[in-house]
Amino acid sequence: xxxxxxxxxxxxxxxxxxxxxxxxxxxxxxxxxxxxxxxxxxxxxxxxxxxxxxxxxxxxxxxxxxxxxxxxxxxxxxxxxxxxxxxxxxxxxxxxxxx
Numbered sequence: 001x002x003x004x005x006x007x008x009x010x011x012x013x014x015x016x017x018x019x020x021x022x023x024x025x026x027x028x029x030x031x032x033x034x035x036x037x038x039x040x041x042x043x044x045x046x047x048x049x050x051x052x053x054x055x056x057x058x059x060x061x062x063x064x065x066x067x068x069x070x071x072x073x074x075x076x077x078x079x080x081x082x083x084x085x086x087x088x089x090x091x092x093x094x095x096x097x098x099x
Contacts, residue, residue, distance in 0.1 A: 003098050006065050006090070013056050014087050020049040021080035050079040057083065066090050 023046045030039050057071035070090070073082035 001063060001065055003094055006060075006094060009056065009060055009065065010087050010090060013053060013060075013083055016049055016053055016056070017080040017083035017087070020046060020053065021084070023049065024078075024080060046079070053079050053083050057086065 023042050026042050027039060027046060054071055054074050057066075057074050060066050061068045061071055066086070070086040073086055076082060077085075
């Protein structure tokens with residue numbers, strides 16, 4: 001795998017994580033602010049994106065692009081936060097290696 005392939009995978013993970021974070025906001029508002037928001041489609045979409053994020057992070061770990069800490073932090077934080085933090089860490093490591 002080249003650095004370009006790793007960056008492409010990280011771009012996909014980052015886009016999914018941002019979309020997932022945006023979907024998580026109404027779910028949290030519904031839970032804690034007791035707003036009348038239809039949560040079924042939003043919650044289902046968040047769940048599917050969570051599974052996709054964990055799958056992509058695990059696939060990268062299987063391909064030895066990064067360690068198993070990346071899918072683990074994604075699972076522990078509930079998806080988008082861990083994915084974004086892991087993305088930043090890996091991009092910094094990749095930039096240090098390639099420069």
